[in-house]
Amino acid sequence: MMATAEHGSGLQIKPMDQFVVKPLFGDGPIEWYTPTNVTLWMGIAILAMVALLVLSTRRRAIVPSRGQSVAELFYGFIHKMVEDIVGHEGLKFFPYVMTLFMFVFLSNFLGLIPTSFTTTSHIAVTGTLALLVFVTVTVVGFVRKGPAFLAMFWVTSAPLALRPILALIEVISYFVRPLSHSVRLGGNLLAGHAVIKVFAGFAGAMGVASFVPVLAIAAMYGLEVLVSAVQAYVFTILTCVYLRDAVGEAHH
Amino acid sequence: MATEATGEAGKAVGMPQLDLSTWPNQIFWLMVTLVVIYFVLSRIALPRIGAVLAERKGTITNDIAAAEELKLKAVAAEKAYGDALASARTEAAKIVAAAKADIQKDLDAATARADAEIAAKVAESEKTIVEIREGAVAAITEVARDTANELVAALGGAADAKTVAAAVTARLKG
Numbered sequence: 088m089m090a091t092a093e094h095g096s097g098l099q100i101k102p103m104d105q106f107v108v109k110p111l112f113g114d115g116p117i118e119w120y121t122p123t124n125v126t127l128w129m130g131i132a133i134l135a136m137v138a139l140l141v142l143s144t145r146r147r148a149i150v151p152s153r154g155q156s157v158a159e160l161f162y163g164f165i166h167k168m169v170e171d172i173v174g175h176e177g178l179k180f181f182p183y184v185m186t187l188f189m190f191v192f193l194s195n196f197l198g199l200i201p202t203s204f205t206t207t208s209h210i211a212v213t214g215t216l217a218l219l220v221f222v223t224v225t226v227v228g229f230v231r232k233g234p235a236f237l238a239m240f241w242v243t244s245a246p247l248a249l250r251p252i253l254a255l256i257e258v259i260s261y262f263v264r265p266l267s268h269s270v271r272l273g274g275n276l277l278a279g280h281a282v283i284k285v286f287a288g289f290a291g292a293m294g295v296a297s298f299v300p301v302l303a304i305a306a307m308y309g310l311e312v313l314v315s316a317v318q319a320y321v322f323t324i325l326t327c328v329y330l331r332d333a334v335g336e337a338h339h
Numbered sequence: 340m341a342t343e344a345t346g347e348a349g350k351a352v353g354m355p356q357l358d359l360s361t362w363p364n365q366i367f368w369l370m371v372t373l374v375v376i377y378f379v380l381s382r383i384a385l386p387r388i389g390a391v392l393a394e395r396k397g398t399i400t401n402d403i404a405a406a407e408e409l410k411l412k413a414v415a416a417e418k419a420y421g422d423a424l425a426s427a428r429t430e431a432a433k434i435v436a437a438a439k440a441d442i443q444k445d446l447d448a449a450t451a452r453a454d455a456e457i458a459a460k461v462a463e464s465e466k467t468i469v470e471i472r473e474g475a476v477a478a479i480t481e482v483a484r485d486t487a488n489e490l491v492a493a494l495g496g497a498a499d500a501k502t503v504a505a506a507v508t509a510r511l512k513g
Contacts, residue, residue: 107355108361108365119367120364120367123361123364123365125361129368129372132376133379136384144387147387149391159391162389162392163392182380185385186377189376190376209355209365210356211361211369212365215369277356
């Protein structure tokens with residue numbers, strides 16, 4: 088993420104280089120099974136998750152250590168979110184929601200390490216996550232409620248004349264969900280990381296005045312820390328909101 | 340597509356995000372990652388943390404209940420202590436009163452005995468005084484008679500002892 092001073096003339100900023108998917112070994116074509124930097128950083132995310140939630144809790148202490156407190160904090164945070172939004176029925180989906188949250192949260196933060204690769208800045212990743220949620224919600228909704236699941240598109244609180252129009256809008260918004268869900272997350276991370284890289288390019292080109300972009304990078308980095316946490320939170324809470332459509336009581 | 344989007348030496352041309360040739364790779368590894376995380380979470384981490392939290396909640400509840408119980412016990416103990424203290428006080432007061440009565444009785448007896456002794460002594464003394472007084476009177480009479488006899492003899496009179504004695508007795512009475 089940090090700019091190695093761009094030698095040569097003028098501004099030669101390549102903010103997108105950090106997002107390139109590369110094979111870990113050799114320089115061959117990228118097949119679906121090739122271990123790439125995606126593999127590496129997702130693996131690191133798994134290790135971080137294991138360290139955070141498994142290793143830190145191995146003593147199962149009644150009075151928790153610091154690590155265990157953090158693990159319990161994550162558990163309690165997501166557990167409460169699922170229970171509050173989806174309802175008690177939704178707790179079956181707690182491991183699922185927790186998986187999404189931990190993956191997005193840890194990937195976002197691992198992406199903040201300079202020179203790292205941000206898996207969640209790729210639309211392929213966030214899109215897959217969002218489609219998973221979309222498919223889960225749709226399947227669970229039809230399995231649990233049957234055709235009554237479609238009632239969520241029929242806004243009974245609106246005047247009868249408006250209902251078909253509203254139903255159309257609701258259906259469109261339902262199918263746009265995976266798009267907004269994924270682009271929100273991927274776009275936020277992509278934009279932030281790219282902007283930092285652009286500033287870093289300025290710093291390389293500005294000589295003595297380079298402290299200005301460096302300060303800007305520090306400020307952006309702070310913002311990106313916030314964005315990483317907030318976007319993980321937003322992604323998870325939206326997942327819960329969508330799951331409520333499938334699991335919870337009708338709410339429109 | 341691949342050669343176009345990822346130029347030589349990993350330099351990006353355009354947005355790597357839109358390079359569809361890397362999508363299968365990313366999606367495959369993402370699914371692997373999600374499955375691993377899901378199994379680690381649902382098999383190990385979440386049940387463990389849930390159990391710890393439940394256990395802690397149980398422990399806290401039990402401790403609070405135990406604390407309530409102990410508090411009740413403490414109150415009962417305090418009450419028992421108060422009762423014991425009160426009964427001990429009553430007992431002590433009783434003992435003090437009995438001791439006082441005993442002492443009073445002893446004192447009264449001793450006083451009475453002393454009074455009797457004093458009275459006896461006084462009576463005896465009075466008797467002795469009376470005797471002494473009587474003795475004194477007899478002695479004085481004798482001395483007076485003798486003195487009178489001697490005086491009469493000294494003055495040259497031949498005094499009849501009987502007359503002198505009568506005269507002295509008369510004077511002493513007078």
